[in-house]
Amino acid sequence: PDTGKPYVSIYCAWHTARTKAGLTDVRMHDLRHSFASLLINSGRTLYEVQHILGHTQVKTTQRYAHLSQDTLLAASNAATLAVGSVMGAMPNRALDVPLVAALG
Incomplete structure (x- = not known):
């Protein structure tokens, strides 16, 4: 309710x-x-x-920042493409085996 007084705390x-x-x-x-x-x-x-959060230790930030499944899948797909491009440049490669993201 509007009392006309300033807020003492944002928690209300x-x-x-x-x-x-x-x-x-x-x-x-x-x-x-x-x-x-x-x-x-x-990204x-x-x-x-x-530094944005003002943490002095990166371990603290690691507890705050959680990767989404989409971000993990994108990283896995990027690795698959990178491996595929290296394998494609190699002569006499054995097999092209795609990496599978096991993000249960």
């Missing part, structure tokens, strides 16, 4: 927003994890994300 607004969205178990800190994951999955480096 956060509680209202997440309740209206039906996300009562989502913490404000979870937004930081989502932000880091979005950056990583959009930003771990080093860049580390």
Whole structure:
């Protein structure tokens, strides 16, 4: 409710927003994890994300940034293409065997 007074804490607004969205178990800190994951999955480096988040150690950033299945599959496909192009340039190659992404 609008009391005309300044907000003392953003948590009241956060509680209202997440309740209206039906996300009562989502913490404000979870937004930081989502932000880091979005950056990583959009192609930003771990080093860049580390500095954007203000982490002094990359291990901390690794706990925040989660790769999506799509990103992992794209990386696997890129490796398949790279191996295929090297194998294609080699004379007397045995077989062209595609890499299979086992992303259960």
